[in-house]
Amino acid sequence: MDRAVDAVNLGAAAGDLSLWGLFMQADIVVKLVMFMLIAASVWVWAIVFEKVTSLRRANRSADAFEDRFWSGGSLDELYEEEGEKPEHPMAAVFGAAMAEWRRSARAAGADVARSGMRDRVERSMTVTIQREMDRMERWMVFLASVGSTAPFIGLFGTVWGIMHSFSAIAAMHNTNLAVVAPGIAEALFATAIGLVAAIPAVLAYNKISTDLARFAARLEGFSTEFGAILSRQSEERA
Incomplete structure (x- = not known):
């Protein structure tokens, strides 16, 4: 009885091959897919927009910060203005290094403390870079997951449809194209949606991953240069 009803519905909807019509006449499982x-x-497009925006903002902030950093101004003054309450990753790296360097400078002026100062500063910057990059890379796993699984989820909907x-066709005993076409079309529609979700996710993941790796290398380069500067200043004060 149910198959007969499905067959009647399938035949009635034979003329509606619009996207909305294909969705509405699909089986409940295909609709869920x-x-x-x-x-x-x-959600993929929301993540892409957020990542692109945040990366642009981080690079602009890093450009402005590096201009101030290399202008020859006071590091202590720059730390008080941007390092104590950092608003972007590079300022956070700078602030972590300065905070550790100040703690080492306030400690007893023993040679042991000075010899370990550079290691502590570098460790603090490394941890900060990792933390900042973890924050910037949030939801990247979701992009990768959608890119790899969406086509198969769509294929499952196609097979089920x-x-x-x-x-329904077997119950109707009719293989006329007008009867077959709507069911096949709605099933293939699921695969099409899967590809629409997967392709942008894969492209965005590759592009954003490259940009994130480039930004991480920028932070690491800054930390290396800044660590050398602090080490020299520590030796001059010794």
């Missing part, structure tokens, strides 16, 4: 893929696609269509 489509909805999940559409939601994943929307085709099985459902063939069951």
Whole structure:
């Protein structure tokens, strides 16, 4: 009885091959797959927008900070203005190094303390870079997951939809193209949505991963140069 009803509905909807029509006449399982893929696609674009915006902001802030840092001004003054309450990753790295350097300078002026100062400063910058990059890389795993699994989720919806269509066709005992086409179309629509979600996710993941790696290298380069500066100043004060 249910198959007969499905067959009647399938035939009635034969003329509606619009995207909305394909969605509405799809089986409930296929509808859930489509909805999940559409939601994943929307979330992918939200993540892409957030990552692109945050990376641009971080690079602009780093440019402005480096201009001030290399201008020859006081490091203590720069620390008080930007390092104590950093608002971007490079300022956070600078602030962590300055805070550790100040603590070492306030400690007893023993040679042991001075010899270990550079290691402590470098360690503090390394930890800060890792923390800042972990924060900037948040949701990147989601992009990778959508890019790798969305086509297979869409394929599952396609297989399920085709099985459902063939069951209805068998109950109707009619293989006319007008009867077959809507069921096949709605099933393939699920695969199409899966590709629409996966392709931007893969492209965005590759591009953003490259930009993040480049920004991490920028932070590491700054930390190396700044560590050398603090080490020289420590030796001059000794």
